[in-house]
Amino acid sequence: MAINTNDKRLQILEAAQKMVAEVGIQGVSMQKLANRAGVAAGTIYRYFDDKDHLLEELRQFVVSRMAKAVQEGVDADKPLKEQYRTMWLNIWRVAASNIDSLKTRVQYDSIPSKNSYETREQERKMFAQVDNLFNEGKKQGVFKNLDNEILSGLSLEASVSLARKHALGLYQLDDASLEAAIEASWDAIIKH
Amino acid sequence: MAINTNDKRLQILEAAQKMVAEVGIQGVSMQKLANRAGVAAGTIYRYFDDKDHLLEELRQFVVSRMAKAVQEGVDADKPLKEQYRTMWLNIWRVAASNIDSLKTRVQYDSIPSKNSYETREQERKMFAQVDNLFNEGKKQGVFKNLDNEILSGLSLEASVSLARKHALGLYQLDDASLEAAIEASWDAIIKH
Amino acid sequence: MAINTNDKRLQILEAAQKMVAEVGIQGVSMQKLANRAGVAAGTIYRYFDDKDHLLEELRQFVVSRMAKAVQEGVDADKPLKEQYRTMWLNIWRVAASNIDSLKTRVQYDSIPSKNSYETREQERKMFAQVDNLFNEGKKQGVFKNLDNEILSGLSLEASVSLARKHALGLYQLDDASLEAAIEASWDAIIKH
Amino acid sequence: MAINTNDKRLQILEAAQKMVAEVGIQGVSMQKLANRAGVAAGTIYRYFDDKDHLLEELRQFVVSRMAKAVQEGVDADKPLKEQYRTMWLNIWRVAASNIDSLKTRVQYDSIPSKNSYETREQERKMFAQVDNLFNEGKKQGVFKNLDNEILSGLSLEASVSLARKHALGLYQLDDASLEAAIEASWDAIIKH
DNA sequence: TATGAATGAGACTTCATTCAT
DNA sequence: TATGAATGAAGTCTCATTCAT
Known part of the structure; x- marks a missing residue:
């Protein structure tokens, strides 16, 4: 479980890095990031304050x-x-x-x-x-x-x-x- | 008169430069820029396409x-x-x-x-x-x-x-x- | 639940029809439509592209x-x-x-x-x-x-x-x- | 002079008719109409209340x-x-x-x-x-x-x-x- | 009379964030 | 813990209208 937790954090960060590379920081929206990371929008907020x-x-x-x-x-x-x-x-x-x-x-x-x-x-x-x-x-x-x-x-x-x-x-x-x-x-x- | 036109452009660009320096590019919104430059929001669009x-x-x-x-x-x-x-x-x-x-x-x-x-x-x-x-x-x-x-x-x-x-x-x-x-x-x- | 989804679409379309009848198509703004349909403006965009x-x-x-x-x-x-x-x-x-x-x-x-x-x-x-x-x-x-x-x-x-x-x-x-x-x-x- | 006045009215109406045909009523803006009619935006308001x-x-x-x-x-x-x-x-x-x-x-x-x-x-x-x-x-x-x-x-x-x-x-x-x-x-x- | 720069309200749309499930 | 529908503030841009020249 602890590992799973980290996995999801990582999953989100990896997706974020890719998105930044592709569309720039301005192009990263929480919704799109969620899609890209394969999680729900709300889920991101369990791992990051904002x-x-x-x-x-x-x-x-x-x-x-x-x-x-x-x-x-x-x-x-x-x-x-x-x-x-x-x-x-x-x-x-x-x-x-x-x-x-x-x-x-x-x-x-x-x-x-x-x-x-x-x-x-x-x-x-x-x-x-x-x-x-x-x-x-x-x-x-x-x-x-x-x-x-x-x-x-x-x-x-x-x-x-x-x-x-x-x-x-x-x-x-x-x-x-x-x-x-x-x-x-x-x-x-x-x-x- | 011709100079006035340039003046307003300049006015907007000056304000924009200051805003970028203070809040970063992401912090520049057309509305806020207009306020800062002392013009109406619509006015900016007379001098810049978008x-x-x-x-x-x-x-x-x-x-x-x-x-x-x-x-x-x-x-x-x-x-x-x-x-x-x-x-x-x-x-x-x-x-x-x-x-x-x-x-x-x-x-x-x-x-x-x-x-x-x-x-x-x-x-x-x-x-x-x-x-x-x-x-x-x-x-x-x-x-x-x-x-x-x-x-x-x-x-x-x-x-x-x-x-x-x-x-x-x-x-x-x-x-x-x-x-x-x-x-x-x-x-x-x-x-x- | 599946019905709820349709309900909201319907809710919006019903409101839209009424508005068109009352104020014409030109009178329909997304904001007003949202108010009339009893949803937030952004909600409309979950059901319709634009x-x-x-x-x-x-x-x-x-x-x-x-x-x-x-x-x-x-x-x-x-x-x-x-x-x-x-x-x-x-x-x-x-x-x-x-x-x-x-x-x-x-x-x-x-x-x-x-x-x-x-x-x-x-x-x-x-x-x-x-x-x-x-x-x-x-x-x-x-x-x-x-x-x-x-x-x-x-x-x-x-x-x-x-x-x-x-x-x-x-x-x-x-x-x-x-x-x-x-x-x-x-x-x-x-x-x- | 009286004729000139009518000419300008006509000029505007003609342009308006063409615009409506081309882009629909919703596509007619006073600014564009002015351009099309070859007059200044303000001029339209001398001939039409609004x-x-x-x-x-x-x-x-x-x-x-x-x-x-x-x-x-x-x-x-x-x-x-x-x-x-x-x-x-x-x-x-x-x-x-x-x-x-x-x-x-x-x-x-x-x-x-x-x-x-x-x-x-x-x-x-x-x-x-x-x-x-x-x-x-x-x-x-x-x-x-x-x-x-x-x-x-x-x-x-x-x-x-x-x-x-x-x-x-x-x-x-x-x-x-x-x-x-x-x-x-x-x-x-x-x-x- | 005519101009067109300027205005600012309002249009469409996106997005960070919340919350019931 | 995870979801994703819903929110509404805020963003960009257009446009009818005014007014000094």
């Missing part, structure tokens, strides 16, 4: 998935550069293989998030390996001595930025350019 | 303002580094002085833009000085030989990314960090 | 009722003339007893009916006894050898036409005139 | 044209039967040559006409030749001794009824059937 809470949870749900995807296959024992490259390409892959996911990213940014401290902290923990990478790099004297937030903004965010342009069809990157971009963004965070 | 067209025009309106702000005070005769720094700080300033503007940026990305080629091209021209900077840098052999889109994603987008975090109160940057961030992002695009 | 579909169904609903009223008490075993007289008076009665019904008739003609073949065929079947009457009359050599559509236009439509004038108060018919009119219209379709 | 009055006048305008068309070429010196046939065919012709006119007829019936006595009387006078025909027929002992309203309902209305079905594409009449229908409706009003 639409705002549902979207808030959905946001975390998606961020969590993103975090896993970004850090997948990252081995802390491998050289920093290799870890970095893996993350960079993971981000890119998420965009390339599934356009919706990135289109999605922007969508979730527009959720009127409460951005409570708790929420932020929770999301930070999801990207622990990213933090580890930056911490280790600074410890070894390879990276510039800047806060992780800044290092991230200088490097990995570039991947997000380029991937979005790519996903929206505004700009095409070939493999060589991709490698060059990884190198260049690496230049931003290492000492020279 | 809500979609209004948002599309608003998007261009805002992008245009952004472009002006970003390139303000940039002198093509000054050293590249100085031009770059000016732009970087302009972006930052827009965020720092007016939190809404940046929160806004994400909002506009979620507008179901037609992203027609024309629209894209129009927006490109607005950032002509940015393009000039990158072109000149490559010509002088100072910058890496990458497309402007990539160079921009590696450098100025970092400003946007950091400014957003700053604006959302997720992270605070002091002046020293700011200068360091500028230097670091510069490292991403120059040859080493 | 206003157009509602009116289309209302049309069929009313035509069906008309057909029943016109053919009520018509006995195929009775002489043709008697059957004819019964129908003629039925039409008249509908008009006399309930002014709205006829005023209504014109209203429904102005519904942007799709007049699809299906719709037409469906309505034809509702007037089966009228067709039977004309067919039998021609078979017996009593009626002129004309299509039923024409025979109907020459005879029963006269009842409709006169009843409308009567209902609108444009002209008054006494019983003697009524009988004379029946005889006269009978003259139009029989052989001489 | 929309209701405009429609009322339009109704008379159209009825007047109809009357002229129906009685065109009718010569009081010719035999009754010939006069009758001419009118019958005139009605038919209006329908056949200009579908809009008849579709129009129903439209005007749905105008919330005040049907004031004056209005009725005015419209009666427009059809003077029809009255003359019936009066003469009764005087000569050829027609049944029924009120003209009834005679009209028994005979000419059949033309209207059949023409409408024809115009709406619900039923097709060939020339032979047409002649037969004229004969049959003649049978309805003559003594046997």
Whole structure:
């Protein structure tokens, strides 16, 4: 039963994610979501207080998935550069293989998030390996001595930025350019 | 008289920009916008076909303002580094002085833009000085030989990314960090 | 329970018919109809896709009722003339007893009916006894050898036409005139 | 000047008639009518008190044209039967040559006409030749001794009824059937 | 007299949420 | 726990009418 309960939550969240990807957040109505999830409209309210809470949870749900995807296959024992490259390409892959996911990213940014401290902290923990990478790099004297937030903004965010342009069809990157971009963004965070 | 017509359009667009900044795109209803702009609901429809067209025009309106702000005070005769720094700080300033503007940026990305080629091209021209900077840098052999889109994603987008975090109160940057961030992002695009 | 569903549909259609009779089709707004039917505005949309579909169904609903009223008490075993007289008076009665019904008739003609073949065929079947009457009359050599559509236009439509004038108060018919009119219209379709 | 004034009235009425024929009464808005008539929206209100009055006048305008068309070429010196046939065919012709006119007829019936006595009387006078025909027929002992309203309902209305079905594409009449229908409706009003 | 920008009421429709079953 | 019919507020848009020019 406990599992069933979670199943239904999951069922709803999965359906919600798909809908957001397809029609945007504005296109998600509780009625349609219910249909898509295969439950009655009223049922959603047994698992989520209201639409705002549902979207808030959905946001975390998606961020969590993103975090896993970004850090997948990252081995802390491998050289920093290799870890970095893996993350960079993971981000890119998420965009390339599934356009919706990135289109999605922007969508979730527009959720009127409460951005409570708790929420932020929770999301930070999801990207622990990213933090580890930056911490280790600074410890070894390879990276510039800047806060992780800044290092991230200088490097990995570039991947997000380029991937979005790519996903929206505004700009095409070939493999060589991709490698060059990884190198260049690496230049931003290492000492020279 | 001809100016009056433009005045009312402007009046509506200004009000719309403010509303988007305050309550997000989803929070903008035609009725509320009318109240905010000090016109009757029906009046909006004399100047814009429907809500979609209004948002599309608003998007261009805002992008245009952004472009002006970003390139303000940039002198093509000054050293590249100085031009770059000016732009970087302009972006930052827009965020720092007016939190809404940046929160806004994400909002506009979620507008179901037609992203027609024309629209894209129009927006490109607005950032002509940015393009000039990158072109000149490559010509002088100072910058890496990458497309402007990539160079921009590696450098100025970092400003946007950091400014957003700053604006959302997720992270605070002091002046020293700011200068360091500028230097670091510069490292991403120059040859080493 | 299944009946409840039909009840609400019926409730709405009944209210709609009354409103059309009272204020004309143009006077029917979804909000007012909801009030009249004793349901919430949104409820109507659970039973009808939109206003157009509602009116289309209302049309069929009313035509069906008309057909029943016109053919009520018509006995195929009775002489043709008697059957004819019964129908003629039925039409008249509908008009006399309930002014709205006829005023209504014109209203429904102005519904942007799709007049699809299906719709037409469906309505034809509702007037089966009228067709039977004309067919039998021609078979017996009593009626002129004309299509039923024409025979109907020459005879029963006269009842409709006169009843409308009567209902609108444009002209008054006494019983003697009524009988004379029946005889006269009978003259139009029989052989001489 | 006086003529110019009438010109503009006429201009508006003409445009209104066309619009009604094309999009139905419900489709006529004052703004669109103004465009169609080539005047400003406000101008209409110099010639008509409001929309209701405009429609009322339009109704008379159209009825007047109809009357002229129906009685065109009718010569009081010719035999009754010939006069009758001419009118019958005139009605038919209006329908056949200009579908809009008849579709129009129903439209005007749905105008919330005040049907004031004056209005009725005015419209009666427009059809003077029809009255003359019936009066003469009764005087000569050829027609049944029924009120003209009834005679009209028994005979000419059949033309209207059949023409409408024809115009709406619900039923097709060939020339032979047409002649037969004229004969049959003649049978309805003559003594046997 | 003519214009047409502006108004704001009201039309149709959707949607988050509730509640009897 | 789950359902889904019902609600009614709120959204987008149209339109008859007015009024300063």
